[in-house]
Amino acid sequence: MAPMELIIELILMPLVAFVVGMMMVLMMRRIAAKLQRRIGPPFFQPLYDIVKLHSKRTQVSHGLIHDIGIVMAMGGYIAAETLLPVPGMTGIAEKGGIITLLYLMMIPSLGLALGVGQCANPNGSIGIARALTAMLAYDIPLVIVIFGVAYAAGTTNLVDIIAVQQAGGFETWGAVQMPVLAIAGLIAMHASLGKQPFEIYIAPAEIATGPMVEMSGKYLGGLFVMQCFQLYTTSVLYVSLFLGGGTTWFDFLLKSFLVLAIPVSIAYLFPRYRTEDLLRLMWKWPVMLGLIGVAFVL
Amino acid sequence: MNSINKIPVIEEKRTNPLARVFDEFVRFCRSRSLFILHYCTGCGAIELPPAMTSRFDMERLGIQPMVSPRQADILLITGYVSIKTLKRVILTYEQMGSPKYVIGICSCTVNGGMYWQSYATAKKLDEYMPVDLYIAGCMPRPEAVLAGLQKLMDRIHSGEANSWEDYFRNYDYYLGNQQKLFGENWQTPTDIITEAKHYDLIGEGTLGKHTQILEQHQKPLEALDMRLGHDLKEPTE
Amino acid sequence: MSQELTHWLDDLLEEIEGIKVRRKSSRRVRADVPADALPALLELLQGRAGYIHLSAISCVDWIEDDEFELVYHVWSYESHSLVSAHIRIAREPGVYLSVYDLYQPAGFFERDIHEMYGIHFEGSPNMEKFILTEWDGPPPMRKEFDSEAYVNEHLNWQEYNPPWLQELIAEGGGVIIPPEEQRFSRKKD
């Protein structure tokens, strides 16, 4: 690959992710509104929010680590997007693979955790403690699922995993070949989004939105950007693992939005689990399904 | 006297046409994305759930509830403000990031309403912080709340809603009123004077005799700067 | 059963000198005692009649008589009945004994009454400010405290009479309370 081409890909991939991510945020809010029989926000609402937050005139910082935390939260995802192949662009997906991607996706959380830590607000710390606990809950089934997919494809290279699925059309999709794993993956993915009923670390009425409690202006704006990336990454990862990625941008985006619509539609029908209930749920059903799925694969 | 009228509108239109378009865009975004912090001090709060949910749906105007003052743009004070509550309201207001707007909902925030002769209720909210908009009524219906919010959006879009600057530029006036109520030892953990200096929002009324009183007894509020500590004096042992 | 109990209670209360017992209902007894007999009465009720719960202490300012009335409400979980012990103390100097050693919840009630009426309770554990932490005026529930005058002196007031309301009134709408029907008229001038 020509270096120029690669550089353009590396720039384009996060940019696309951000734009698509904003539309996903919009879709999420619209679905919530429809379920609650409301009209919902206008089309550009996510953009308005981000621009507004970045245009705040005064905002507080609790120190250098607070700033760096936000930079890490955004930058980690920007880097992660280049490991996530999209139609026509593979970026550096072949240099890392899925395990690297999985661990790279923890960097933003780590950055956020550090930034929140320096805010010296116990609400934030409790939020992070819960977020890490939630991560312990949903990463176990997620890792089982990823093991199953990678083992079935015989590679950890996402490009190859997608190629294997696209080889035989619809029949070779991961979701068709490994339906049990796909279901387990969907549950784990739902929990990783941090939406109801798994939003233990946001918990507005309880710990004042947890990690975001001391985030004002561009700090909160950074987290809004991060949320766009998070939605995009999660759904595209699922599409790449189970729905054969995308051959064209149209079916790729269609699949991504549809995949995201499933957990989001479920989310707004439920209240919140307690932490230990989330753990219990995650360690029971998706893990069980995942192990059964892996047993089929082996 | 309406407090909004006394706040001068400072027009800062830039000459560069691109910059003006940009400013216009930013103002538009500001007006279409408002996070409210509802400080539910009294009965008016009960009118907010209908305003947010399916009947009136605030979100279609880009208005969302938020939880902590750091994230919010609008401080919504819904009902009477007792003097004890007022301290917290002021702290909450000072912790919000500018541009910030205050809406007083219900008659109580205008002049005490039915608590007009109560010794424990603050009467004029705009003496203690700049109020952008009052929505009178006991209590105002959700339609009125939404109409008020839309009016605020228009004012933000046209650049008129900059009363938050007044709190920095005329801090002495607000501080004086606060001191009258809470005594001279009044101090919040926030530091408005250094903030005004930091953001270049010092006005003629920022400093005055009331801020002098504050500075006399104010406990130091400097941020903890990162330091290697080799320049420190030896701790006494 | 309750009849027997109450008879027994009547006999018991007879032991206090100067007591006036009035039965308000089958579950409710009012006892007026001289101020110095109250501790003995409460001790009797708590120790021998099972009135172990002090549910409230209330206070009334009888400014014409120059007296405060203190009412101690004690409740028995056994006979499900309430005894209200009324005493009167002089407004000046407004000092009385604490019953904290008999009923610990009394500490809060006494602190509250101290704050609102200025009555000092000797032996109460804490006479600090309770709810009105920002208040440094006179005790606001005393009858001689004029809340309106205080408000006029300390707080500004603003008229709220926007044009749309005036129009409404001109059309005969709105609710107008004529001055003679207002209990307090703010504008004395």
Add this chain to the structure above:
Amino acid sequence: MTLTPLDELFLYSGITVLVALLLGRRLPAGWMVTILYGIQLLALMKMAPLGYGGEPISSALTFEVMGQSLSWRFDALSWYFALITLGSALLSSWYACGEWEQRFRQSGGNLWLFHLAMTLNVFSMLILLASGDLLSLFIGWELVSWAGFLLMAMAGGVATKAAMRYITYAMAGAMAIFGGIALVYVSAGSLQYEAILTAASQMSTAHLWMLVILFGAGFGIKMGLMPFHLWQAPAYAETPGPGSAFLGAISSRMGLFAILLVLVKLFGIVNIDSLKIPFTLIDARDLLAWIAVFTIIFPTFTAMKQNDARQLLAWHGIGQGGYMLLGLVVADAMGAAGGLLHVFNHATYQAALFMAVTAVIHRTGTADLNKLGGLVVRMPLTFMVLLVGIIGLAGLPPMNGFVSKWLVYRSLLNEGMPLLFVAAVIGTLGTILSVYKLIHNIFLGQLRVEHDNVKEAPWSMMIPMLILTAIIFITGLLPGIPLAWVASVQQAVGLPVPDYTLGGVESASGSLDMIWVIGVLFAGFGIGALIFYFAGGRSKRVHQLDNYAGGHFLTADVRYQYSDNFYAGLMHLIGGWYRGSFLWLEQSVKSLVEFLSLGMQGLYRRANAEFYLLSTALFVIAWVVI
């Protein structure tokens, strides 16, 4: 007689011990010892070709004992471990020089004993690493055990108790090893490695089983493998600061070295694989793998509950040992490389972490996680060291711990071992949780009033920490550097070698290139910083008390920090699972031994009951194990 480079190394190491012994009471002893470690490291560098596939170097020193020749030599394996040993000794000792030393002496510590114990440790470890046959291995093993005891016990009080516990375990382990050696001698007729290599393939299954159990248990005790892990955390945590950095970095890896040497190199992983456990589907290798995995999970989750920073790190040290064994037991090219690389990586970040925590103790006087907080503004460099260390420990990019763990995961994936894979990931997740608690409770959150005047750690302590930090990052960016050494170790031991590059590993089924990953990561940070600093407005640093508290006015005397019972929700669920079963097991064995020894005492009427108790315990445990 000409001195080989190995003899030179021994000579310098011996001189170091002598210097510590004779001149240790003088103050510059620390510096002298440090310089001597540096000279030893240079001597080791003369043997650097070993790390790139060179021929083994023998010592001129040989003995004949009971018809057995004792010899010492260095091959790639020894060189790799010696490099880590000397590196961590050098930096720990450097760290100890200067202010730490003065403070230690002022507070009544015995500096002479400290330096002596450290030098003895290094010397005995080198002897062990150089062992050329099983007998010299055993001698080296005993030396290491007692030298370790000396270092652990020197703080007195609780430390002595922990060290006594250690030595009890170690002696039991030594008995098991001795039994194993005797058994080898009976079957192979010799204790030379070559003889055993040929004999191993003809051994009967029962014989091999016995050897695996004896050696596995004996060496596993030093490594802190389950269920012999209980001694390690208290013993390491109570060692004086730099000592615990040194012990945590390398000491228990001697067990791994011996396992690698005896079980993998001599007996061969294939032979072990053929040992089936009747009526189950698993064999001895699976058993080892599962022991490794339990060693990862249980100590990691025990670490999460610790409220003392040193204890927390020491428990993690046990858990990380599991990854190394796991990689080695999988024994394909990537797994073995991951396991071996993790030895190096673990040494770097564990030493850095212990040093950072010691620096905090040096400045604040406590390692209690509930009594610290907000120190990032006062000790920013130490914070950075700890941050880099915990990223390494948790195995996240861009630090070196990620590479070795990635290799282990990949091997488990390739070999199709889902349960082991998931268990390994659970260990990593648990590590992330507990290290965040570590950094949050020490450095983030509210600064306590009494720590307002705390200063950054002195440069004498800071420089070794920064060097380690640099190593952690550079070997994370360019894992090819240590992977070259690892590859020659794999060759020397007879394991397959992965196709490594400077930036990672090439493989048809998914490769890793850390240069790209880290490059992109930092580019991402750069873009994030651009957005953050230029797209947004100005911000103002505020005082910590200007904080959201629901409208409450915070004052300096209010503790506004969340530290105790940090993972309350998690503990709601799993809190009840901490049953202390292993403590119970240990107690019951101890009670049994005490009961028996009471009988013995009655028999012999000896006044020196303690001695008898100990020795009986050893024999009984050895008897039980054999």
